[in-house]
Amino acid sequence: MSYCKNQKIIPVLVLLVPIFISQLAAAYANANGNAVFHDKYMKGCDLFKGSWVYDDSVPTYNSTVCPFLDQGFDCQRNGRPDHDYLKYRWQPEGCNIPSFNGRDFLERHKGKKIMFVGDSLTNNMWQSFTCMLHSSVPAAKYTISHAGTSTPAVTFSFPDYGVSVISLTNRFLVDIVSAKEGRVLKLDSLTTGDQWKGMDYLIFNTYHWWFHTGSLQTWDYFQVGNKLYKDMDRLEALKIGLTTWAKWVDSNIDPRNTTVFFHGISALHFNAEDWKGNGTKGCQGETQPVLGSTYPSPGLPGKSIIEGVLNLMVNPPHFLDVTLLTQLRKDGHPSIYAGKGSGFLDCSHWCLAGVPDAWNQLLYASLMRMEGIDPDIAPAPDASQPSAPPPLPGVPSPSVVPGPPVSPVPPPHPSGGPSPSHGPQHPGSPSPAGWPIPPSGGLSPSSPGPEHPGSPSPAGWPTPPSAGHSPSSPAPEHNGSPSPSAGPGHPGEPGPSDRPGQPLAPSPGDWPGPSDAPSPSHKKSDGLGLRPLSFGSNLALVMLLLAVYLQFIQR
Secondary structure, eight states, X not given: OHHHHTTTHHHHHHHHHHHHHHHHHHHHHHHTHHHHHHHHHHHHOOTTSEEEEEOTTOOSSOGGGOTTOOGGGOTTTTTOOOOGGGGEEXXXXXXXXXXXXXXXXXXXXXXXXXXXXXXHHHHHHHHHHHHHHHHHSTTSOOXXXXXXXXXXXXXXXXXXXXXXXXXXXXXXXSEEEEXXXXXXXXXXXXXXXXXXXXXXXXXXXXXXXXXXXXXXXXXXXXXXXXXXXXXXXXXXXHHHHHHHHHHXXXXXXXXXXOEEEEEOOOOOOOOTHHHHSOOSSTTTTOOSOOOSSOOSSOOOHHHHHHHHHHHTSSSOOEEEOOXXXXXXXXXXXXXXXXXXXXXOOBOSSOOSSSHHHHHHHHHHHHHHHHTTOOTTSOOOBOTTSOOOOOOOXXXXXXXXXXXXXXXXXXXXXXXXXXXXXXSOSSSOOBOTTSSBOOOOTTOOTXXXXXXXXXXXXXXXXXXXXXXOBOTTSOOOOOOOSOOTTOOTTSOSOSSSOSXXXXXXXXXXXXXXXXXXXXXXXXXXXXXXXXXXXXXXXXXXXXXXXXXXXXXXXXX
């Protein structure tokens, strides 16, 4: 029988078929890595649901010796008298997360480029990240370089590790141009994305600048297609702009080479009624967080917009959902200690050390999980490294593995109980379907808008509105640059600049690092430990299997 004559082929088929199936599974998992990872990760522990607990082991660095910290973030240097706000650590429900280990990060990501793209809150996160890295290896050489004008970039590099951490200012993630009509925010145009290519990690953010008005508004018109709009529903503008960004990322960023994160909405605390039902000074005088894991004010309407756009992406980014953990930290803002005098109130940005350190700790934990390291199991210390030097005055030694969850310690003077909220922080209300209704061209934000312009396109993306001004419409008078004297009711700027200050001399000393960290080339794999092959390799496997099969049936 031909079957018996070709029994030698059977082991070959038995070997090749599982490999081929495994490679297909690996390729699929890699192409859909973000979505698969997010689902698996959240089933284990929701890192973004939890509470702030008092912990004497934080912070792990002293802001006064951070050589590139913007003065507006350095609340202690600006005279803030209290210190309890420095002593709170984010504790997720149901799991522990590792303390940030900068040396471990640098060792495992040698030769990598990390870019933070967004507004001044993104710069807030970048400065926290670089401070945390520098404090872990204070004797390591570093360089700081500035480039660009319309989209300024600041690059912090560790030459010994080949690691570059870049802050790129791009407040809307879409184009804003100067035209004869004035400053035009082009919601469906993105021409600056080439700066994002070639990165190993991208962390994006946009939100607060979309809602600026008056002297803080940095555009005169919105543009969609060939139509200009003097104004439109800001949530609708955000959705259209973010959709443009999402399409660009799907088309230009290969998830096999670049890991993309989107940093969620950071809460504002200009309205004290949100948490205590009275008061007009916003975050001024607040020294303790909201205890527990719930915030009395309803969720921000923009959150559903952002999540909706991200969920429509072919390769959705990893979502750093920091809204709740920032809502609970009414005490963490610079307030009147932003270095601009007691008449300036900043309830948008965050003191450093402070809340952004938790964002980066969550980013660190997410990367560990993606790279196959359980965040609950921190790397072992390197025995070849010298013992850690004494910490700087007032700075505790950074720990690698957190102990059991620390029970919340009520502060000496806890804030009063929360009260029901009196509305969202930003204008615009979602429609029953979850999307805001845009106004017709030229209407003010408070004017009633038309019906939503059409259902989503076949690709799943919403269509832009069709009404508006023509580009030949007369240009309005420019509102000018953000005014330092603007009142505290505006989110975001004016505040700390998008460029960090001049570096100071680094501090001596060093911290020991892990010895068992995987190589930077460590990637996600399938169950057999194989990396997904290229299309050509998979095609070759198919042809080989087909040839073997044809030979088998011919005999």
